[in-house]
Amino acid sequence: MATAAPPRVGPLLRAWRRRRRLSQLELSVRAQTSARHLSFVETGRSQPSSSMVLRLAEELDVPLRMRNQLLLAAGYAPAYTESPLDAPRMTAVRTAVRQVLEGHEPYPATVVDRAWNIVDSNASLALFTGKVAPELLNQPANALRVSLHPDGLAPHIANLGQWRAHLLGRLRRQIATGLDDTLRELHDELVAYPCTEPEPDVEFPGPADIFVPLRLRHGGGELAFFSTVATFGTPLEVTTAELAIESFFPADAATAAALRGPTPPQ
Structure with a gap:
């Protein structure tokens, strides 16, 4: 053969x-x-x-x-090592990640790898994961699958069409910068999930928009978030280079007040 x-x-x-x-x-x-x-x-x-x-x-x-x-x-040995995040040599990386996650409380934050699998998170991420079917959180839990699956966060997202288009656009841009069949397969899976809301072809801002918000139905109202993504600036190790920390911030005063209350919403 x-x-x-x-x-x-x-x-x-x-x-x-x-x-x-x-x-x-x-x-x-x-x-x-x-x-x-x-x-x-x-x-x-x-x-x-x-x-x-x-x-x-x-x-x-x-x-x-x-x-x-x-x-x-080309016939040469690899130059960049790849270590599990729990390896002893990754102690500094783990420590830095935990500092960022814990320092972001009481707002949600998570760490994902190159395939969007959740590597770590802070306690406040329960605000999102508490609305998700338990089987979707089995390891390795995928952040995009958790977000867009009909048994995941999707039914609780008030602007699902807009948020879904935003996430799929990010994934397509990631695919365009590399050669990764895993991400293409993930994209094809996510696109097949049902969505009854219109999805914009282009993220065109309204008069007061400065970012695409995540609007989450919660307790008879809505919580609104925007997110930032942080990566290690000068990585020389594969696992470290592929980590991304996504931190969610309140997009309005009402959300900030709700999350800073005596008992954070679950």
């Missing part, structure tokens, strides 16, 4: 260059090499050094996980 040939570094680099919409000349200038040499690398006529592979990957903004794949395709 024939087996597929292993990927070659030249075609992989060419695919990344085209994804970034750069010409060979533009990339060669950025990487301080000649367009002729880059052409030879892409066609397999020249074998790049490991430093050249990494230099090209840096200019193409290739994720660390994919940089390791490029190195392997």
